[in-house]
Amino acid sequence: MLSDRSVPHARANKVWHWQAMSKDGSLASGRIAAPSRQQAIQRLAQQYEWMTRIKRSYRQRHVRNNASCWALRLTTLSQLLAAGIGLAEALHQQAQAAVNDQEFLFWDDLSERVSSGMPLSAALEHTGIAKVLVLAVPLISLAEQSGGLTHTLANLALQLEKRLALQQRLIAPMRYPALIAAVSIVMMIAMMSYIVPVFRDLYGKEGEALPLATSMLFSLSTLLCDHTLVLLVSLCAALVPCALAWRTRGQWLHRLPFIGSMVRSAARIELLDSLALGQRSNIGLDITLSRLGDNYHGIAVGEILKQLTRGFSIAESIRQSAGFSAHTLSIIANGTRCGRLAAAFEHAALLEQRQLERRLGRVELLIEPLMMLALTLGLGAIVVALYLPVFDLGQRL
Known part of the structure; x- marks a missing residue:
């Protein structure tokens, strides 16, 4: 969304739909921005002979800046x-x-x-x-x-568009597991709210002699049914800091144990693409790096810039600060020697992207079976806990 500082007069102006007749008798229509209806008419009167219609527009929606x-x-x-x-x-x-x-x-x-x-x-x-x-x-x-x-x-x-494709590729392995997790949670809540209470009433006062797993399941179901409103309010309260943290994800996402390495890999690809774009447009490496800031998703760009200003080559500057592989550094060093640094950055970005693709492929192969296993174990544990008293009764008979 654009801020008030981004568009100084956008908040003061209103949008007006207009229709007018020009001097040659032809009709024209469109939209105009003006603080008031009278000012809109005055602006249009400079171009058109006669105003036939002017009406305020109310199609207000926030402008995204992504x-x-x-x-x-x-x-x-x-x-x-x-x-x-x-x-x-x-x-x-x-x-x-x-x-x-x-x-x-x-x-x-x-x-x-x-x-x-x-x-x-x-x-x-x-x-x-x-x-x-x-x-x-x-x-x-x-x-x-x-x-x-x-x-x-x-x-x-x-x-x-390349950056968007990279972001979508990072998110893609998590979509199916997230859907499975959401469906699993809804199914478990439904079972705890509607099915488990039926078994609890069926067993009646035999709760003292019930197996530990069954007693714990009934206690959890009672807590969920009796304090539904409190749990919902607590959940909503917990979502607020989560949403605020997600808005600043660029500052902490790269520090996570497992996801952070892939985020840093994607940041290295974006850094190389930016350097390649700057080189193709005859923008110096120092200007490009200064525009990226001191820290770019875990990459110490400020330290790279310091090393570059001290006279080190770009390959030597990023060796200790960016976590690039030896192959990537070799490509960049060779591009520096040959005077084809833009092509070297492009090839290095392609190499990093292929490495990231291989890692994402392994994640996709592992995460879906693990989610299905977790779903099976969760629902299976509920079913087994419900039927344990029946098994105990069968053994007694």
Whole structure:
């Protein structure tokens, strides 16, 4: 979601649908951003002879600022520029094609900034794109000077799409187990709430002589049935810090014992892709590294930058700080010697991605059988605990 600082006038402006007649008698329609109805009419009166309709729009939805949205925005803008449309007109067309008011205000703000003479790179600096793609602003700034804006926007969109594909690949092995776990929990709660109480009433006052497993199961079922509201409130209260922690996952996810290694591997791939993109666009390694910050998902980028400024090569700089394999370092060192550092970074990223793919493949082979085993053991334990008294009674007879 865009903040108030990201779009200074977006909150003050309202969106108005209008229809007007031009001097030649043709009808035109569209949307316009203005703080009030009167100001919207005054702006439109400069271009059109007669206003036939103006109505406030209420299609309010938050604008997302994630990688998926930016990839679509940059791709569309690149295609419009490739078709020969000017930048200001392309931004205006994007605004008119927006699906909701907040997205319209986003593009309208960019269009106004660019129309007033502000470079696109400076205008985008207010939108938060640097949080999604750190090299976007310097790359677009260079492209504006060299005239390759269309190609640069397409490359940035491709970079974001590759990052999204990598993120989806990391999440994919957990989707099926998460679904199985959710279904298992719901089934166990349903059994504890509806089936176990039936057996508890059936056994009646024989609870004192029941096996330990059965007694514990009945106690847990009683606790769940008698304190359902308290448990639900406790669960909701526990979800709040979990949601807050998830919003800052970039600071701690790479430290987890098992998942952290794969997150760090994905961060190394993104780092290499960023360095390759910077090299292809003639951006220095120091500028690229400084844009990434001091710590990038567990990679000490700040330490790499310090070593680089001391005169060490990029391969030597990342040897102790980034956890790259010997093969990756060898590729980067060879690229430095041959003067093909961008291609070396691309090959190194491909090697790291293949290694990550192999690890994810092993995880997928292990995690699904383990989840099925856990489900079987959990439901089986409940069933066995319910029928233990029956088995004891059969032995007595």
